[in-house]
Amino acid sequence: MNFIDEAFLEVRAGNGGAGASSFRREKYIPFGGPDGGDGGKGGNIVFKVNKNKNTLIDFQNKRVFIAKNGRPGSGKNKSGAAAEDMVIDIPKGTVIYDDFSNEELIDCCDSDISYTVAIGGDGGQGNARFKSSTNQSPRKFTLGFEGEIRNIRLELKSLADVGLVGFPNAGKSTFLNRVSSARPKIGSYPFTTLRPHLGTIQGSDSSYVIADIPGLIEGASDGAGLGIKFLQHISRTGLLLIFVDLFATDENDPVEQIELLKNELSKYKEDLTQKVSWIVCNKIDLMQESEVEAISKSIQEKLGINKEDIFFISAATGEGTKEILQSLEEVIAKEREELS
Ligand SMILES: Nc1nc2c(ncn2[C@@H]2O[C@H](COP(=O)(O)OP(=O)(O)OP(=O)(O)O)[C@@H](O)[C@H]2O)c(=O)[nH]1
Ligand SMILES: [Mg+2]
Structure with missing residues (x-):
């Protein structure tokens, strides 16, 4: 399955139905009054969070959504039926922007609420409404109002609790594979992970979600490698795990790796270095204990x-992973307690 995290849509709410112009025609009543009913309201465009969705893939091909128009009014003072709203399902964590002004319209975190993005036009008035003491038989009626048309951008931001960042090959996916049932691909080449993966960790009392995102390299904020757009997926996480490759084949020692990564994180629009971050030095199975001591000291x-x-x-043997998970569970539990 492809992971699509951005979509551009045009949404058109329905137009209101026209009011009717009609006169009562009954046997033996020669001058029946006006009885044209009002038009019905056009359908709104409504977004609703669907827990079963986790990507915006549905919007890759279908880009224009049009709600139905309201029905016109008719004689005998019958109002036209209002059109049903067009309800569009989106994954939790989708943010909706106006694509012209870039204004954030709605942040869809809550699954129980419907979010109206474009409002259907009101129906027109039938001629019955225009009857007055001076005009007993008006022919006048009005057309329905047009529904709103909007160009919007959807952006999916995961609601993970913990984000994994690090250079390619640092072992982020190996870690997520080990600690959760998520199965991101592992490879001994850079950029194995091309899209974010979420893994749920079942702790002793509660569960939480870790997001594995594609690796960062120096210059990512200027577009190098896969760039930093994936950082949107960890912009909401409370905690970052900065993965350090102790056995990096290039010359970057752990301290340099951390500095470089933090530098790229600081260039993201919502400066991610402000978050709580822990350093995870991976691949100790390839190191001597004395080396590990020295690295810890220098960091x-x-x-x-x-x-x-x-x-x-x-991450390969599992050594030390239990301690991280324990610490994560503790801080997340504390955080949740503070929020509640
Ligand atoms: N020896 C050893 N190898 C590891 C360890 N963790 C990961 N590896 C290896 O390092 C390579 C990269 O692992 P991945 O988990 O794919 O790395 P990643 O950080 O997800 O990389 P990208 O997706 O490219 O960003 C693979 O060949 C893994 O088998 C470890 O703890 N010890
Ligand atoms: Mg990976």
């Missing part, structure tokens, strides 16, 4: 990062 000293915020693991 603490050179970057001023607390010892408790640095983890050493092997």
